[in-house]
Amino acid sequence: MRDDVILEAVDVVKHFGDGGNWLSPKPPVQAVDGVSLEVRRGETFAIVGESGCGKSTLARLLMRLLEPTEGSVLFDGDEVSHAKGEVLKTLRRQMQFIFQDPFSSLNPRMSVGKLVGEPLEVHAPEMSTEDRRAKVAELLRKVGLRPEHAGRYPHEFSGGQRQRIGIARALASGPKLIIGDEPVSALDVSVQAQVINLLGDLSRDLGLTLVIIAHDLGVIRHMSDRVAVMYLGRIVEIGTAEEVFATPLHPYTQALLSAIPSIDGASRDKKSGVLGEMPSPSDPPPGCRFHTRCLHAQARCKSESPKLQGADHQVACHFWKEIATQPAPAIPSRRSDAAEARFALYRAATTGGTVIHHDETATKRI
Amino acid sequence: MAIAAPTAGQELASEDALFVMSDLTLRFKGQKNDVVQGVNLRVRRGEVLCVVGESGCGKSVTSMAIMGLLPPNSAQISSGKMRISSDEWDLVTDRLPAELRGNKIAMIFQEPMTSLNPAFRIGNQIAEVVQRHQGGTRAASLDRAEEMLQRVGIANPGQRLREYPHQLSGGMRQRVMIAMALANEPQILIADEPTTALDVTIQAQILDLIADLRDETGMGTIMITHDLGVVAEIADTVAVMYGGQVVEQGPVEEVFRNPQHPYTIGLMSAMPRLDKPGERLAIVPGTVPTISNMPDGCRFRTRCAFATSYCSKRPSLSDIAPDHSVACHYAPLEAHVRVSA
Numbered sequence: 001m002r003d004d005v006i007l008e009a010v011d012v013v014k015h016f017g018d019g020g021n022w023l024s025p026k027p028p029v030q031a032v033d034g035v036s037l038e039v040r041r042g043e044t045f046a047i048v049g050e051s052g053c054g055k056s057t058l059a060r061l062l063m064r065l066l067e068p069t070e071g072s073v074l075f076d077g078d079e080v081s082h083a084k085g086e087v088l089k090t091l092r093r094q095m096q097f098i099f100q101d102p103f104s105s106l107n108p109r110m111s112v113g114k115l116v117g118e119p120l121e122v123h124a125p126e127m128s129t130e131d132r133r134a135k136v137a138e139l140l141r142k143v144g145l146r147p148e149h150a151g152r153y154p155h156e157f158s159g160g161q162r163q164r165i166g167i168a169r170a171l172a173s174g175p176k177l178i179i180g181d182e183p184v185s186a187l188d189v190s191v192q193a194q195v196i197n198l199l200g201d202l203s204r205d206l207g208l209t210l211v212i213i214a215h216d217l218g219v220i221r222h223m224s225d226r227v228a229v230m231y232l233g234r235i236v237e238i239g240t241a242e243e244v245f246a247t248p249l250h251p252y253t254q255a256l257l258s259a260i261p262s263i264d265g266a267s268r269d270k271k272s273g274v275l276g277e278m279p280s281p282s283d284p285p286p287g288c289r290f291h292t293r294c295l296h297a298q299a300r301c302k303s304e305s306p307k308l309q310g311a312d313h314q315v316a317c318h319f320w321k322e323i324a325t326q327p328a329p330a331i332p333s334r335r336s337d338a339a340e341a342r343f344a345l346y347r348a349a350t351t352g353g354t355v356i357h358h359d360e361t362a363t364k365r366i
Numbered sequence: 367m368a369i370a371a372p373t374a375g376q377e378l379a380s381e382d383a384l385f386v387m388s389d390l391t392l393r394f395k396g397q398k399n400d401v402v403q404g405v406n407l408r409v410r411r412g413e414v415l416c417v418v419g420e421s422g423c424g425k426s427v428t429s430m431a432i433m434g435l436l437p438p439n440s441a442q443i444s445s446g447k448m449r450i451s452s453d454e455w456d457l458v459t460d461r462l463p464a465e466l467r468g469n470k471i472a473m474i475f476q477e478p479m480t481s482l483n484p485a486f487r488i489g490n491q492i493a494e495v496v497q498r499h500q501g502g503t504r505a506a507s508l509d510r511a512e513e514m515l516q517r518v519g520i521a522n523p524g525q526r527l528r529e530y531p532h533q534l535s536g537g538m539r540q541r542v543m544i545a546m547a548l549a550n551e552p553q554i555l556i557a558d559e560p561t562t563a564l565d566v567t568i569q570a571q572i573l574d575l576i577a578d579l580r581d582e583t584g585m586g587t588i589m590i591t592h593d594l595g596v597v598a599e600i601a602d603t604v605a606v607m608y609g610g611q612v613v614e615q616g617p618v619e620e621v622f623r624n625p626q627h628p629y630t631i632g633l634m635s636a637m638p639r640l641d642k643p644g645e646r647l648a649i650v651p652g653t654v655p656t657i658s659n660m661p662d663g664c665r666f667r668t669r670c671a672f673a674t675s676y677c678s679k680r681p682s683l684s685d686i687a688p689d690h691s692v693a694c695h696y697a698p699l700e701a702h703v704r705v706s707a
Contacts, residue, residue: 050565051536158653188420188592190650193636197647215565218595222638222647245640259570261595263622263637274567277535336624341700346631347648349671353705357674357696 006177006209007039007062007095012071012081014057017282027282031057033233034071036308039177044203044210046220046241048256049230052278058230059181059213063097064088075177093123096170100182102162106154112165113150116140119172139168144198160191167198177209185216196223217260221245229253232281232289239313249315251323252290288318296323383449384586385409385554390431390446390457395439399660401427402610404445406683409554409586409603414577416589416597416618419607420633422654425590428607429556432588433473434462450553469499472547476559478539482531488515489527492546499550514545518575537568541575548579558590573600594637598622603689606630609654609665612683616690626692628699629666664693672696672703 012035020026031054039045049055060066062073064080073081080091096119099105106115116136120127127135137147143164154162163183170178183199184192200223203210214220220227221241228238229250237250248254255274274293279285285292291301300318308314317323335343349355387407393400402424409415417425430436432448438461446457450470455462467473475481483491492511493504500507508527515523518541531539540560547555557576561569577600580587591597597604601618606627614627625631635648652669655661663680667673676695683693696702 050567160653188654189594189633190420190636191653193638193647193649196638197649200646216638217566218638218640221640221643241643245643255567259566260640261570261573261593261599262640263594263598263634277537277568335622338698338700339624342625342631342698343635343648345699345703345705346628346635346671348705348707349703350632350648350651353707355672355703355705357672357703358701 004040005038006041006076007211008074009035009037009058009062010072010074011036012058012061012068012073014054014061014066015069029282030233030284031281032061032068033284035230035233035235036071037228037235037238039209039211040226042203042207042209043225044212044223046212046214046224046227047230048214048217048220048227050215050256050278052232052281053230054233054281055213055230056181059097059179059211062211063095063179064091065097089123093173094176096173096175096178098163098166098170098178098180098183101186102159102166103186105166106162106169108154110153111150112140112145112152112154112157115154115165116150116168116172119169123173135172136168139171142171142202143168144194158191159187160194163187163195164198167195167202171202171206175208177211179211179213181213182215183212184219185214192219199223217245217256229256232278232284234289234316235308236290236317237313237315238308239310243313249310249313249320249323250290250317251294251296254323255293288316382410383408384411384413384451385588386447386449387428387432388447388449390428390443390448392427392431392436392441392443392446394441397657399657400444400610401657402431405605405607405610405612406615407588407605407612409588411586412580412584413602414580414587414589414600416591416601416604417607418591418594418597418604418633420592420654422609422657423607424610425607426558427610429473429558429588429590431457432554432556433467433471435467465499468495468547468552469550470552471554471556472550472552473556473558474540474543474547474560476562478536478543478563479531481543482539484531487528487530488534488542492527492542492549495546496549510549511545514549515542517579518542518545518548519571520545536564537571540564540568540572544572544575544579548583548585551583551585553585555585555587556590557587559592560589561596562591562593569596576600594633606633609660610657611665611680611693613666613694614690614692615683616687620687620690624687624690626686626690626697626699627666627694628670628672631699664695672699 012032014032015028015030017026017028019028035058047055047058061068064083068081072079075091083091113136116139117132120132120135136150140147140149145164184195187195202208212223224241227241227244228235231252237244237253248257276293279292287303288301288306291297296319306316306318308316390402390405391400392402405428407415419425443457448455448457489508489511492514493507496507496510512523512527515526520526520541561572564572597618604618604621605612606614608629614621614630625634632650636650650669655668661668663678667677681693681695683691685691686697
């Protein structure tokens with residue numbers, strides 16, 4: 001294992017259900033089916049896919065919130081997939097989780113100070129009450145809240161602020177790695193931007209490794225260094241965000257990217273969509289799991305399951321070389337020059353610039 | 367509080383408008399502020415109007431008011447006139463007739479699972495809507511239901527008719543909701559976040575379906591959404607709402623090319639873009655105030671970097687270009703302010 005790899009999954013498989021009995025057979029749900037990946041120290045690694053592709057299960061396997069059916073997970077070189085007791089406790093300190101829904105992931109009966117201080121009680125029991133209070137105040141400041149918020153309760157905060165509390169709680173034990181399962185998807189656009197900026201600042205300032213699970217490709221492009229695209233329990237493409245977004249190789253990635261509605265004027269290419277819907281993970285199609293929805297599928301795809309191939313930019317498709325990928329055309333901005341000036345003014349004004357009104361009286365229009 | 371007269375008033379007379387809502391103002395009992403204030407909307411035949419805004423901006427309340435679904439005991443409408451083709455209602459005094467809903471105006475919701483009755487077969491649920499408004503036999507209504515399922519792209523409609531909602535996927539359920547909404551050929555379709563619960567590939571399919579049906583039937587569509595990408599995809603015109611007020615309104619091309627209101631600009635800059643990764647996102651500082659804490663005048667002023675004391679006077683929605691109107695004292699911004707570092 002290379003030194004710069006902090007978290008590694010080797011052929012991880014997770015099946016739910018035992019298959020029922022002979023009277024009522026229930027095929028197991030193959031949520032994750034043979035996933036290998038490496039997360040490098042200090043990078044932001046994203047896992048993207050549609051609902052039901054197994055990305056949340058994978059996140060929970062990486063976190064050791066679930067035990068894999070087969071395969072192993074290595075954190076800092078140590079096998080942790082079946083960790084228990086003291087080993088698990090140490091692991092928890094180094095790996096933390098941010099949840100999607102800031103409304104249900106905070107105990108409504110605990111004050112913010114108690115919520116953020118709780119991981120400290122567990123992981124640093126020797127800390128004095130005084131020190132703990134100071135540490136909580138510092139954590140709250142770090143995530144953009146005020147120390148006096150410690151006395152309040154979760155219901156007094158908005159969604160974005162609650163997500164900040166969740167982040168402060170995750171930071172409390174001083175982790176090396178944070179996994180966020182859709183950390184911003186429950187937030188409104190304007191608040192989402194604040195939390196994205198915060199996560200970016202924290203990972204840079206604290207040298208944190210982030211693993212982000214998301215379905216919003218815009219958010220992923222913005223935040224991540226490397227991306228893994230999942231479909232029905234398997235990784236179909238993995239590479240740097242730059243490569244995957246500029247030259248997607250797998251037809252599924254291509255379809256995902258072309259399905260994003262864009263505000264930049266490039267209209268969605270209606271022909272390159274995918275057919276129908278994702279099959280059930282309890283009865284996945286044989287061969288390449290994407291072949292039932294793929295516009296390029298051939299006989300071989302139905303029988304033979306493709307392996308990930310390539311060096312840094314890997315793809316699991318038999319015919320990726322044949323499937324022509326045209327680099328996305330440069331999108332001409334459709335904003336007018338006046339609008340660009342306005343955007344620049346807005347950015348300057350919201351990042352600490354001083355706004356000067358030309359003429360306080362002449363500008364009044366009513 | 368003085369409310370500026372709606373300048374969009376002259377548009378109300380325009381003949382080609384299929385749907386017009388003028389000066390809708392309402393509040394909930396016991397609150398001191400309006401949740402929707404002086405909202406004017408207009409939809410022409412075959413046009414998609416997107417109402418865009420964040421949670422708490424009043425977009426859903428507006429759509430409920432259009433449907434006449436607000437509880438009359440708690441929602442107090444203080445002004446508002448609504449016209450659909452030649453019929454007009456004064457929302458202060460009239461209650462919208464029940465025959466209107468599902469017939470002239472139909473609505474689809476965000477979560478198709480909770481809008482379908484889990485205990486009845488798909489076919490019966492669609493047939494019920496048809497029979498309620500058109501009469502006729504059960505058999506004829508079921509035929510109509512099958513025809514509608516076919517039309518929204520559901521394979522095997524004859525078999526699907528006999529299935530229950532839990533047997534369908536999210537995308538299929540939304541198709542069923544659309545089939546049900548369109549069964550009586552409404553003139554206006556209201557879609558409240560119809561694709562928010564769906565994956566991007568399915569969202570693309572549903573948006574295409576709505577656009578196709580719009581082209582076929584010429585219905586007017588009011589789509590409520592928070593996603594500017596969806597707006598760019600499907601809208602002809604857009605109304606940006608903040609705190610119960612429409613702050614900017616116009617043809618979608620024009621609004622995206624030349625956004626004027628600081629809130630519109632803020633929303634657009636806060637969206638992560640595929641072509642500019644890693645660049646720090648501009649933000650809209652703070653959060654939306656609760657309705658009882660809404661400032662008077664321009665409601666965005668507490669979060670606006672350009673606000674002055676003058677903004678406590680409500681700016682009227684006035685034209686900055688043909689059909690493109692904005693409610694800001696300082697529009698266009700670059701002519702009124704500069705920013706020093």
